Amino acid sequence: MASETAVDLQDERLLRDQGLRGAAIAFGRRVRAGDLGSLPVIIGLVLIWGIFSILTPTFLSAANLVDLLRQVAAVGTISVGIVLVLLLGEIDLSVGSVSGLASAILGVGLASAHWPLWLVVLVALAAGAAIGALYGLLFTRFGVPSFVITLGGLLAFLGLQLLVLGPSGSINIDYTSPIVQFASASFLPPWAAYLLAAIAAAGLLVSDLRHAARRRRAGLSVGSYSLIYLRAAALLVGLAVVAWYLSTDRGTIGSFVFLVLVVIVMNYLTKRTRWGRSIFAIGGNVEAARRAGIRVNAVYISVFMLCSIFAVVGGLMSAALINAATLSSGTGDVNLNAIAAAVIGGTSLFGGRGSVWSALLGIVVIQSISSGLNLLGFDASVRFIITGVVLLLAVIVDSLSRRSRVTHGAA
Numbered sequence: 001m002a003s004e005t006a007v008d009l010q011d012e013r014l015l016r017d018q019g020l021r022g023a024a025i026a027f028g029r030r031v032r033a034g035d036l037g038s039l040p041v042i043i044g045l046v047l048i049w050g051i052f053s054i055l056t057p058t059f060l061s062a063a064n065l066v067d068l069l070r071q072v073a074a075v076g077t078i079s080v081g082i083v084l085v086l087l088l089g090e091i092d093l094s095v096g097s098v099s100g101l102a103s104a105i106l107g108v109g110l111a112s113a114h115w116p117l118w119l120v121v122l123v124a125l126a127a128g129a130a131i132g133a134l135y136g137l138l139f140t141r142f143g144v145p146s147f148v149i150t151l152g153g154l155l156a157f158l159g160l161q162l163l164v165l166g167p168s169g170s171i172n173i174d175y176t177s178p179i180v181q182f183a184s185a186s187f188l189p190p191w192a193a194y195l196l197a198a199i200a201a202a203g204l205l206v207s208d209l210r211h212a213a214r215r216r217r218a219g220l221s222v223g224s225y226s227l228i229y230l231r232a233a234a235l236l237v238g239l240a241v242v243a244w245y246l247s248t249d250r251g252t253i254g255s256f257v258f259l260v261l262v263v264i265v266m267n268y269l270t271k272r273t274r275w276g277r278s279i280f281a282i283g284g285n286v287e288a289a290r291r292a293g294i295r296v297n298a299v300y301i302s303v304f305m306l307c308s309i310f311a312v313v314g315g316l317m318s319a320a321l322i323n324a325a326t327l328s329s330g331t332g333d334v335n336l337n338a339i340a341a342a343v344i345g346g347t348s349l350f351g352g353r354g355s356v357w358s359a360l361l362g363i364v365v366i367q368s369i370s371s372g373l374n375l376l377g378f379d380a381s382v383r384f385i386i387t388g389v390v391l392l393l394a395v396i397v398d399s400l401s402r403r404s405r406v407t408h409g410a411a
Helices: 002-017 021-033 039-055 061-086 094-113 117-143 148-163 178-185 191-218 225-247 254-272 274-284 286-292 296-322 334-344 357-376 380-409
Strands: 170-172 324-326
Touching: 002 191, 021 254, 021 296, 021 324, 039 225, 039 380, 061 094, 061 225, 061 254, 061 296, 061 334, 094 148, 094 170, 094 296, 094 324, 094 334, 117 148, 117 178, 117 296, 117 380, 148 170, 170 334, 178 324, 191 225, 191 254, 254 274, 254 296, 274 286, 274 296, 296 324, 296 334, 324 380, 334 380, 357 380
Parallel strands: none
Antiparallel strands: 170 324
16 A cells, blocks of 8 residues: 555656656556556457458448447446446346336336326336335345345346236337437537537536646645646547537437436546545445445445436337337346446446446447447357457456556555
8 A cells, every 4th residue: 555655646746747748657657557447448449440440441431430329328328327336346237127127118108108208207217216225225234245136136127027018028119209219310410519529628627627726725736737738628629520520421319428428427426526435435445434434325225226227217218219118128138238338448346446437438349349240240149259258358457457456555
């Protein structure tokens, strides 16, 4: 621990005294110490896109990228909840079944019961919150492992999904429904995409400046202001280029923008609030967190509830995307992709380390693999094999970086 503190102090001095060069040196030191962050997945994504762009030139076409982003929204939203649970060092294996149950509620509520959309969504969200609260209570009151609780939930809510759908097993949803239009056919005009890019860059700039001001008032080193402005400018240029390129086809899909907004909000809550810091503390050492006065049980329950709520939202978006609720909703590779996205994106299976951005990065990697293989004419078997290999590599990198941090701290 003393060694890690010394490295942190050296990094702060570099950031303060040497500007961008110091930031680069400090980043190199953190990587050598095993703090890889999102670096492996970003490198992997660049390699995946590079390989597929060589093998099939249409992979990076605007039309294919628009389709790719449309496909990531539903499972990516589910994966946000998985990230929160993994940060606690726990797991939820039932998100697929919960999302399938939500799709069944949507189909029955709109097509059979003829409820208004807002009521259907409210009922589905309430069901998700109740499921998560049940998980949290079983975990905190009876000490049942989350693996066992959610495995039981996987089976139970799959059965409930079949019961809600009824004998037909499939319910079509009116294509003109607002939720269907939003998930499958809602594209931003170019000016709106550019405006969102500017807002995102301005938000990052304001957030970083406020964070620097708080550190200065606390007597801590602030770092390079040039790096703060460079980050905001790079984000603005990058998002503007992406928005322009996507606008050469249909434009930026609204459901993907929704996923990004969810990630931004949850990233803020986990990194800048007491509740979020409590999640990391519990994932790092639950007993130390309890002795520090953190309401551990309340945090566990809130995270399980959020995970199930995000599974519900993902299920609603998935059903809206295919314009139907079926027996296959939430089954297949939904669980695999949601959990794999979080791990591939950089969230540790050991708890206490990761970022909500992992969900977004990981699902883009998975969907990129799927899209590229589909363009090359491979079937689902190859996609499962490659996704499994990528997941295994991500876990190996996580284990090695964790071992490196332990060794570095002991030194």
